[in-house]
Structures are given as structure tokens and as C-alpha cells.
Amino acid sequence: MAGPPPSIPRRLLAGLGVLWRVLRSNPLSLFGFVLIVVIGVVALLVVVDPPLLVPYGPQQLTGAYLQGPSSKHWFGTDANSFDIYSNVMLALPLDLGIGVLVAGTALLAGGSLGLLAGFFDAPRTVGGAASVVILRVTDVFLSFPSLILALALTRVLGLGVGPTVLAIGLTWWPFYVRLVRGEVLAVKNLPYVVAARASGVSEWRILGRHVLRNILEPVVVYFTLDIGTVLVTYSTIGFVGVASKYPGPQPEWGAMLAFYQSSGAINAYPWEVLAPGAAIFVTVFAFSLLGDGLRDILDPRTRRAFVRSTTGHEPPSEVPAATLPSGTVPSVGVSPDRGATT
Amino acid sequence: MTDPVLRVEDLSIAYTVGAGTFRAVSGVSLDLHPGKVVGIVGETGCGKSTLAQAIPRLLPEPPASIGHGRIVFRGTDLVQVPKRKLPMIRGTGIGMIFQEPLNSLNPAYRVLDQISESIRIRHYRDMGYVRTFVGGEVPFDYSKRPTATVTGSLAKGIIPDGALEEAARDRLRTRSEFRNEVLEYLRLVRINDPETILRLFPHELSGGMRQRIMIAMALSERPSVLIADEPTSALDVTIQAQVLTLMKELIDEVNTAVLFISHDLGVIAETADEVGVMYAGxxxxxxxxxxxxxxxxxxxxxxxxxxxxxxxxxxxxxxxxxxxxxxxxxxxxxxxxxxxxxxxxxxxxxxxxxxxxxxxxxxxxxxxxxxxxxxxxxxxxxxx
Structure with a gap:
């Protein structure tokens, strides 16, 4: 380790190595990562080249009515002879896109507002006044259940995919304001922030390097779980019937569920309902597992612990006391207290 | 009798909470001289920590406000520096060591990054990338600041002559140059195997070790004044003794002026040359x-x-x-x-x-x- 520091590609590789070891140590989160990658690739393929994975069009008559799952129709067909597997697959990019877009926008917008409201909240300053305004507006939004508010907004904004996404987006950001502000308040007066300030680190750099980095873990974990919640909310609104029309040119899981459930034949033809339901479940589940995995990676404490437990390799930290040069102050032997200290 | 590096004159600090105002510090005067340790001792709530944080203007203002008095550091009255210019005077010669070794280091970064941050800031300032404060009675010229010098027998051999001086003042330093300087500071605080410690996260270090890193961080700014706010209170007695011994040696070597805050009379008796007993501000x-x-x-x-x-x-x-x-x-x-x-x-x-x-x-x-x-x-x- 006495040589020059490793070059950037080597540092990247080393980082990927750590990532791999952390993932391998927790099979469930590894499964989540793989699932997310598979879902992402499939969604991309459906958009780029539908015939590759989708055998039939959304409203293509196959001639097979109410057939159960078979090698030809994986998830069966419905009373219109539409292929359910094709419709579930065609809905994937839309549902996934909505989940990531709404949660992502909420994270960026609500997160930035929360960051500013939490960090610049000294009373009797411009920032303090701004943070009061941000928080009161947030409270107004939070006082409504978001599903009800989104439904009400769709009455104003109109029916269809676009307005519904907008409606959910408008109700979604306040959670992030609260979450991020709370985390910032907990971190911003810790001694290491004051120490950074004392050594001349600028306020914006403190915000990014010391505050943001240390609240990242809960926020990112919440975000990945939230993608699933957005999906469920959109599907619920779709279920009520204001978002997407099914059957139609662009299928959507919630609308599919609503349509087949209302046909009243769940007992006779359960595959109609099971297929879109399972699609929602698997996607939400994958994001939950991803959230768990990300938490392990973002927190240096668990990261190290995991790497150790899987590789049996101790990070080099024990310094033999015998190496002390005589005559000097006995150095505190590095006795790492590795337990979860917080 | 030399001139003090830092002079606190008749300093009063009040907190405004709700409608009430209370004075945490009233009429405190202190002179800090290079190589001398001024101890402040008193019970909890007597204003010790407020005083410590007020000197580098680290108190959140509001709720705190400096009523009157002067903090003269190198010809500049720090009390008069406007709030938005405070970052310009920080890291320019007043170092701080905090009480809680667990929370004083950012848990997300390795020791290398913790220490190199303040070295980087000093370097960028030397290079003229960071605006420095101009004002006060005597214009503050950062390039002519008196830096603490490393002398004494212990420094010999630990830090080669001139190693702490920049390799080159006219170009940006490379990562490995920053790294080497961090290593020097780790050796200065008597850390064995600094190459290894460099790569560790704070939670992998013991309390005494963290406090050493904290001291290295404070010293890496090359402060002419060091403010230690209960640096050993959270440590157990044996580690406390080691850290105190280390601090005493470093104060001699680095020749900084030290303000040492503690509630422990024994620690003050052990460390300080001069003591101020505080009661109710x-x-x-x-x-x-x-x-x-x-x-x-x-x-x-x-x-x-x-x-x-x-x-x-x-x-x-x-x-x-x-x-x-x-x-x-x-x-x-x-x-x-x-x-x-x-x-x-x-x-x-x-x-x-x-x-x-x-x-x-x-x-x-x-x-x-x-x-x-x-x-x-x-x-x-x-x-x-």
C-alpha cells in the first residue's frame, strides 16, 4: 500500500468488487437486484422490439376464448379472446415508467425542498422564512390522504394516463419534504458538521458532503420502496377506472385487474385476475428487496460487516502492540468497536 | 512578555429563546499565548462551551448573539466580521477539538478523506482559490499568516524538515501529495501503521483512536490557536491519560496557543498553565x-x-x-x-x-x- 494510489479504473473495479461481495452476502437483496435488472431489460425490449417478447397485440383476436394457461397462451385468454400474457407485458413499461418517474420527481423536488427547509432554518433569516413557507404548504398537502387527493385532482385534470400521473406527482412530493427535513435536522448539528464548518468548509459543501451523504441511506431506501407504492396507487386509480381504459391500445395492470374482476368470473377463470396481480406483486417485491440491498451498501458500517462475514477476511485494522517503538507514548491499540454503535 | 495570538476582551454572549434572553457569558477576558495552555473549568451550564464556540464564531446566531466585547485574532476583531463572511475566516488559524469522539468524525468517510478535507481547504486558500477576508483594523493578509512551526525533539524524525511545507506552492497538489501529508499528521499524533488507519471508517476505530484523528484534523489546519472543548471527557481514564500526554507533547512541539475547556479539575491541573474558573457565565x-x-x-x-x-x-x-x-x-x-x-x-x-x-x-x-x-x-x- 506504499505505492501510488490506485488509478481510477482500478478504484472503480474495487468498488464493483465490494458491491458484489455485499450483494452475495445477502441472497435476498441479490435476488432483488437481479429481478430489477431483468424487469428493466424486459421493459426496454418491449418498448424497442415488441414482437420479441409479446406474441399478440393488445386487442388482437386470437380465436381462443377463456382458455387457461397453455404453451400458446402463457397466462390464458379472456372472453374477447385477447392474450393476457401479451397485455401484461405491454403494460410493464408504462407501469414501471410511472413508478420511477413519479417517485423520482417526488424525490428530487420534495427532497431538495426538504434539504433547504431543514438546513437553512435559522429563525429570522431569508432561509428560515422560506422553510416556514415550504413546511406549511407541505402540511396542507399532507393533511389529505394522498390517494383521495389524487383522485380528486384527476377530476380537475381530466381522465387518461398523463393527467393521472400528474395528479399522483402533485400529491407525492410532500412526503419527501418531511422525510428529508427530519433527517437533515438530526444530522446538521452533529459535531462533525460543526467541525467541518470550523475548518472552513463552505455551507454548500457541508450540505452536500456532510449532510446529504449521511441522510442518503434512509432516503434512498424509502425511495425504492416508494416506487412500489406509486405503482400500487396508480393501479388503484386505474382500478377505479379514471386512469387507463382496458381493453384498449395501452393496457395497464390496475385497469386490467378492475376489468377482469368486474366480469365476476374469478372462480371460473382465475388466471385473468392472477396475471396482472402477480405482475404488480413481483415488481413491488423486487423494489423492496432492492431497498434492503441499497441500505446495506450505503452504510459503511453494515457494508464492512457484510464483507467480513462473507469473505472471512478482516479489514486490516489490528495493530500488534509489539510494534510500538520503545520510548514513545503507547499508542491506543486499534481496538475497533465494531458493534452497531448507533 | 509576548503579544497574545488571540485576545478576548470583555466578551458577553446572550441567547434569545422565545421572549426570554439569558446571558451565557458575561464580561470574559482572556489572552492566549503561543505554547501556553489556558484552562477553563466550571460546572455544566456555566458557559464554557458557549465561550469555546463563540471564539471561532461557530455559535448559531440567532439564537446566540454577541452583545459586546472583542475577539482580536491577528489584528482582526472577529466579532465585527459580518455573518456571510464568516466562512472566509474559518480554517485560517483557529482549530477545534470536540468532546464526542463518536460524532466528531463523519461516519461516511475514511480517515484519509476526513483529514485531507481541511488540508485541501488550506491548500486551495494558499493557491488563492478561496476568497479571504479583507477588513478589520489591519487588513487580513492570509499569505502572511504566521503558521505554527513544528519544533522540538519529538518532531525530529517524525516529520522530516520541511515535509510539512508544500512541495510546490505554485501548482495544485496531486492526490498522493495530499495523502502523504495526511500520513505525516497521523504519525504526528503517534498512530502506528498510519497506512492502514488511513483506509478505515470512524466506526472501526476506538474512542481514543478517533480522538487522535480529531486532533490530527485540527492540527492539519496548522492553527495558531487550538480550542479543545472537553477533548477527553468521553474517554475512559487510561485512554484519557494517553490522549492528554499526547496533547501536552504536541502543544510543545507545534507551539500553538491552547484554550482547554474541561469540567475535570484534575485534567486542567495536569494540562493547563493558566486557569479560569467560570461560574454562571x-x-x-x-x-x-x-x-x-x-x-x-x-x-x-x-x-x-x-x-x-x-x-x-x-x-x-x-x-x-x-x-x-x-x-x-x-x-x-x-x-x-x-x-x-x-x-x-x-x-x-x-x-x-x-x-x-x-x-x-x-x-x-x-x-x-x-x-x-x-x-x-x-x-x-x-x-x-
Missing amino acids: RIVEQGPVAEVFHDPRHPYTKALLRAAPNRYKSDGPLSAMAGNVPNLAKLPDGCAFHPRCPLARPACRAVVPPLAPLAGTSPPPDISAHKSACFFPDEVPGLP
Whole structure:
């Protein structure tokens, strides 16, 4: 380790190595990562080249009515002879896109507002006044259940995919304001922030390097779980019937569920309902597992612990006391207290 | 008698909470000289930490506000620096060491990144990338700042001559140059195997180790004034002794002026050259540490010394001081200590006694004369 520091590609590789070891140590989160990658690739393929994975069009008559799952129709067909597997697959990019877009926008917008409201909240300053305004507006939004508010907004904004996404987006950001502000308040007066300030680190750099980095873990974990919640909310609104029309040119899981459930034949033809339901479940589940995995990676404490437990390799930290040069102050032997200290 | 590096004159600090205002620090004056340690001792809530954080202007303002007084550091009155210009004066010569070794290091970064941050800032400032404060009575010229020099026998061999000077002042340094300087500081605080420690996260280090890293961070700014706010209070006794020994050696080597805050009389006696005893925001007794502790001339100091458990005598109960620390929002009139004082007389209830030098004291150079804020200092030795 006495040589020059490793070059950037080597540092990247080393980082990927750590990532791999952390993932391998927790099979469930590894499964989540793989699932997310598979879902992402499939969604991309459906958009780029539908015939590759989708055998039939959304409203293509196959001639097979109410057939159960078979090698030809994986998830069966419905009373219109539409292929359910094709419709579930065609809905994937839309549902996934909505989940990531709404949660992502909420994270960026609500997160930035929360960051500013939490960090610049000294009373009797411009920032303090701004943070009061941000928080009161947030409270107004939070006082409504978001599903009800989104439904009400769709009455104003109109029916269809676009307005519904907008409606959910408008109700979604306040959670992030609260979450991020709370985390910032907990971190911003810790001694290491004051120490950074004392050594001349600028306020914006403190915000990014010391505050943001240390609240990242809960926020990112919440975000990945939230993608699933957005999906469920959109599907619920779709279920009520204001978002997407099914059957139609662009299928959507919630609308599919609503349509087949209302046909009243769940007992006779359960595959109609099971297929879109399972699609929602698997996607939400994958994001939950991803959230768990990300938490392990973002927190240096668990990261190290995991790497150790899987590789049996101790990070080099024990310094033999015998190496002390005589005559000097006995150095505190590095006795790492590795337990979860917080 | 040399000029002080930092002079605090008649400093008063108040907190405004809700409608109420209370004075946490009243009329404190201190001189810090290179290589000398000024200790501040007092009970919880007496204003020690407020004073420590006020000197580098780290107190959140509001709720805190500096009422009057001056903090003169290199010809600039820090009290007069406008708030938005404060970042320009930070990291330019006042280093800080904090109490909690667990929270004083950012848990997300390795030791290397923790220490190199302040080195980087200093470097960028030297290169002229960071705006520096211009103002005050004497224009503040950062390039001509007196940097702390590393001298002394222990420094020889640990840090090669000139190694702490920049390799080149006219170009940006590389990562490995920053890394090498971090290594120098880790060696300076007697860390064995710094190459390994460099890569560890704070949670992998013991409390004493973290405090060493903290000291290395503070020193890496090359401060001419070091403020240590209870640096050893969270450590157990053996580690505390090691860290104290280290600090004493470093103070000699690096030749900085130190303000050492502690509630532990033993630690202060061990470390400081001069001591100020604080009570309810005021310094009630000040002077050379041996004189103040062996011949206290303020009833509060006397009571404080008596309350300290004696490790050689175990007969009888521990003596506790009667009464409580007064509420800073409604301090008693006159001397704040009079409700608990055995010497209290009508005069004590009317007028705040000034901190006056005692007759017949001749302090060593660079150390304040023995002063007491009591009307009857000569009666104190007679107290039980």
C-alpha cells in the first residue's frame, strides 16, 4: 500500500468488487437486484422490439376464448379472446415508467425542498422564512390522504394516463419534504458538521458532503420502496377506472385487474385476475428487496460487516502492540468497536 | 512578555429563546499565548462551551448573539466580521477539538478523506482559490499568516524538515501529495501503521483512536490557536491519560496557543498553565494553575476543589456543594454565587464584584496574574 494510489479504473473495479461481495452476502437483496435488472431489460425490449417478447397485440383476436394457461397462451385468454400474457407485458413499461418517474420527481423536488427547509432554518433569516413557507404548504398537502387527493385532482385534470400521473406527482412530493427535513435536522448539528464548518468548509459543501451523504441511506431506501407504492396507487386509480381504459391500445395492470374482476368470473377463470396481480406483486417485491440491498451498501458500517462475514477476511485494522517503538507514548491499540454503535 | 495570538476582551454572549434572553457569558477576558495552555473549568451550564464556540464564531446566531466585547485574532476583531463572511475566516488559524469522539468524525468517510478535507481547504486558500477576508483594523493578509512551526525533539524524525511545507506552492497538489501529508499528521499524533488507519471508517476505530484523528484534523489546519472543548471527557481514564500526554507533547512541539475547556479539575491541573474558573457565565477566578488550585481566593473555587473526590481519603461522605447552579435567565443580583456563599454579605447582593488582581502576585511571563471576583479574597483560605 506504499505505492501510488490506485488509478481510477482500478478504484472503480474495487468498488464493483465490494458491491458484489455485499450483494452475495445477502441472497435476498441479490435476488432483488437481479429481478430489477431483468424487469428493466424486459421493459426496454418491449418498448424497442415488441414482437420479441409479446406474441399478440393488445386487442388482437386470437380465436381462443377463456382458455387457461397453455404453451400458446402463457397466462390464458379472456372472453374477447385477447392474450393476457401479451397485455401484461405491454403494460410493464408504462407501469414501471410511472413508478420511477413519479417517485423520482417526488424525490428530487420534495427532497431538495426538504434539504433547504431543514438546513437553512435559522429563525429570522431569508432561509428560515422560506422553510416556514415550504413546511406549511407541505402540511396542507399532507393533511389529505394522498390517494383521495389524487383522485380528486384527476377530476380537475381530466381522465387518461398523463393527467393521472400528474395528479399522483402533485400529491407525492410532500412526503419527501418531511422525510428529508427530519433527517437533515438530526444530522446538521452533529459535531462533525460543526467541525467541518470550523475548518472552513463552505455551507454548500457541508450540505452536500456532510449532510446529504449521511441522510442518503434512509432516503434512498424509502425511495425504492416508494416506487412500489406509486405503482400500487396508480393501479388503484386505474382500478377505479379514471386512469387507463382496458381493453384498449395501452393496457395497464390496475385497469386490467378492475376489468377482469368486474366480469365476476374469478372462480371460473382465475388466471385473468392472477396475471396482472402477480405482475404488480413481483415488481413491488423486487423494489423492496432492492431497498434492503441499497441500505446495506450505503452504510459503511453494515457494508464492512457484510464483507467480513462473507469473505472471512478482516479489514486490516489490528495493530500488534509489539510494534510500538520503545520510548514513545503507547499508542491506543486499534481496538475497533465494531458493534452497531448507533 | 509576548503579544497574545488571540485576545478576548470583555466578551458577553446572550441567547434569545422565545421572549426570554439569558446571558451565557458575561464580561470574559482572556489572552492566549503561543505554547501556553489556558484552562477553563466550571460546572455544566456555566458557559464554557458557549465561550469555546463563540471564539471561532461557530455559535448559531440567532439564537446566540454577541452583545459586546472583542475577539482580536491577528489584528482582526472577529466579532465585527459580518455573518456571510464568516466562512472566509474559518480554517485560517483557529482549530477545534470536540468532546464526542463518536460524532466528531463523519461516519461516511475514511480517515484519509476526513483529514485531507481541511488540508485541501488550506491548500486551495494558499493557491488563492478561496476568497479571504479583507477588513478589520489591519487588513487580513492570509499569505502572511504566521503558521505554527513544528519544533522540538519529538518532531525530529517524525516529520522530516520541511515535509510539512508544500512541495510546490505554485501548482495544485496531486492526490498522493495530499495523502502523504495526511500520513505525516497521523504519525504526528503517534498512530502506528498510519497506512492502514488511513483506509478505515470512524466506526472501526476506538474512542481514543478517533480522538487522535480529531486532533490530527485540527492540527492539519496548522492553527495558531487550538480550542479543545472537553477533548477527553468521553474517554475512559487510561485512554484519557494517553490522549492528554499526547496533547501536552504536541502543544510543545507545534507551539500553538491552547484554550482547554474541561469540567475535570484534575485534567486542567495536569494540562493547563493558566486557569479560569467560570461560574454562571463569568470568570470568578483566574491565574497560574498552581496558585489557583493551591491557594484559591474565591469561595466558589474553594468549594469546587472540596467537592472533587479525593482518591486518597475515603473516610466520610463525599462533600457536595450546597444549592444549585443559578438559572441564567434570572440570575441573582450582585454576585451570582452569593446564595451559596458562606461569606456572603449585603455588599455581595448589591454589586457584581469585579475580577481584580490580588495584591502581591507576580505571574510567570505570558500568564495572567492571580485575580479573584470576590470582595473578600483574603477570607477564602480560612473557609473549611
